[in-house]
Amino acid sequence: MKKVKQNTETGRTYGGESAADRLARQRRQFMDAGLELFGTIGYRATTVRMLCKQAGLIDRYFYKTFHDTEDLLVEVYTEAVDQIKDKVILAIAEAADLGNPELQINAGLDAFFTAYENARVARVCWLEVLGVSPRIDALYTSRIQDFGDLLLLQGKAIKPSWSLPEEETRITGIALVGAIIQSAMQWLLDDYRSPRAALVNANSRLIRSLLESGQ
Amino acid sequence: MKKVKQNTETGRTYGGESAADRLARQRRQFMDAGLELFGTIGYRATTVRMLCKQAGLIDRYFYKTFHDTEDLLVEVYTEAVDQIKDKVILAIAEAADLGNPELQINAGLDAFFTAYENARVARVCWLEVLGVSPRIDALYTSRIQDFGDLLLLQGKAIKPSWSLPEEETRITGIALVGAIIQSAMQWLLDDYRSPRAALVNANSRLIRSLLESGQ
DNA sequence: TACTTCTGATGGCGCTTGTCGTCAAATAGT
DNA sequence: ACTATTTGACGACAAGCGCCATCAGAAGTA
Numbered sequence: 346m347k348k349v350k351q352n353t354e355t356g357r358t359y360g361g362e363s364a365a366d367r368l369a370r371q372r373r374q375f376m377d378a379g380l381e382l383f384g385t386i387g388y389r390a391t392t393v394r395m396l397c398k399q400a401g402l403i404d405r406y407f408y409k410t411f412h413d414t415e416d417l418l419v420e421v422y423t424e425a426v427d428q429i430k431d432k433v434i435l436a437i438a439e440a441a442d443l444g445n446p447e448l449q450i451n452a453g454l455d456a457f458f459t460a461y462e463n464a465r466v467a468r469v470c471w472l473e474v475l476g477v478s479p480r481i482d483a484l485y486t487s488r489i490q491d492f493g494d495l496l497l498l499q500g501k502a503i504k505p506s507w508s509l510p511e512e513e514t515r516i517t518g519i520a521l522v523g524a525i526i527q528s529a530m531q532w533l534l535d536d537y538r539s540p541r542a543a544l545v546n547a548n549s550r551l552i553r554s555l556l557e558s559g560q
Numbered sequence: 561m562k563k564v565k566q567n568t569e570t571g572r573t574y575g576g577e578s579a580a581d582r583l584a585r586q587r588r589q590f591m592d593a594g595l596e597l598f599g600t601i602g603y604r605a606t607t608v609r610m611l612c613k614q615a616g617l618i619d620r621y622f623y624k625t626f627h628d629t630e631d632l633l634v635e636v637y638t639e640a641v642d643q644i645k646d647k648v649i650l651a652i653a654e655a656a657d658l659g660n661p662e663l664q665i666n667a668g669l670d671a672f673f674t675a676y677e678n679a680r681v682a683r684v685c686w687l688e689v690l691g692v693s694p695r696i697d698a699l700y701t702s703r704i705q706d707f708g709d710l711l712l713l714q715g716k717a718i719k720p721s722w723s724l725p726e727e728e729t730r731i732t733g734i735a736l737v738g739a740i741i742q743s744a745m746q747w748l749l750d751d752y753r754s755p756r757a758a759l760v761n762a763n764s765r766l767i768r769s770l771l772e773s774g775q
Numbered sequence: 776t777a778c779t780t781c782t783g784a785t786g787g788c789g790c791t792t793g794t795c796g797t798c799a800a801a802t803a804g805t
Numbered sequence: 806a807c808t809a810t811t812t813g814a815c816g817a818c819a820a821g822c823g824c825c826a827t828c829a830g831a832a833g834t835a
Contacts, residue, residue, distance in 0.1 A: 356810085357803060357810065358804095359811055360801090360811090389604045392791085394792085404793085475687045476690070477602075482749050486749045516746075516759060517765070519746050523739045523743060524738045524739040527734055550773075554769045557773055572779090572780065572833065574781055574832060574833070575831095582781090607821085607823085
């Protein structure tokens, strides 16, 4: 009955790293490997062996941090979406100083499309997470909803008089997010052929026209 | 060296069916099985064995008609999308008699959302086809583009003076399709909780506001 | 009736997968 | 120096996969 513990707390240092540091580094290596593989060959084609080879680690350390490849997908997706949401919020906030609502919308959209010029991130966020499991479906819908709410909030901020029928508000926010995502998705699948400004302008016009009409 | 031919032409009748009839029936059985399984447990979880069990046939007949499960997915997806596109076009054409552009838009949207109240179809068209292979990605983008063009054409028909910068026209069409799809997707993943009319109205407003503003 | 074609059932082949165990070498604590 | 922990390399295992071959019986054909 030997203790086989290798907890974060009981573990000793190795290679100049504490147990916690090693765990964190391994996690990061697997996250990077996940983004790389999920974003290129795709989630369903990615195996544990491949992830380990890409990360330069062995499977024991994968199972120590993640339960599944699905588990890893959840974390890679969440990290990517959260980072992009932060960038968009930051861009909108910075543009607020200009006092021009249109420039604010454009700044947010530009930050969004710029972030998704990383094809791996784009592929994971839009092509790979869909239809994997009910758990991930729920995660996806919640993130889309978040973005929709952000858009609605921004719309209200720009034009306080703007209002829609109760039941259609949420749907409209989601629809706007869908417009942005779909154009970005086609952009990705078309090897980013159009200039980013065209994407920004087309979606900006769509949002502005809705804000102007619905008074 | 026996001839093992069982071509459509050389085959004889069996069970009261000609060789061509049998092939067509088997194909239909596999198409139905494909929609059922792809639309419930998902494409990546579906195996040839399952499809055969669901279709009530054995694998020999699967390989006679399809090369892959991916092959079957392509055909199931194409059939579904084509049928829905036909329904939408028909609904728009029928509403043309009323002479009211708004009613025409609503009729098309209502036909669209009605068709996608079939969760299996919706799941195949939006959650399962994405990120499977470059071949299917290309098929998907082309169908989205088709729908976008249909929308732009309809917009021009309703308001001939409507025009956008060259490069942003296609993108705008895709964005509108994205708005419709995303709201429908969230509808699906939310177990169709909202009334269909809310979806129709929210998207109709979005389209009309764009038509009105862009003059 | 004899012969050929078609069908469903069954099992097997080679391969890949997730997962676990073993073992020698490297490192750290005492 | 001695012991315990950590590491990477390697192999093994059952399970499931696509795919193919075989075989008895049903259904047509002559």
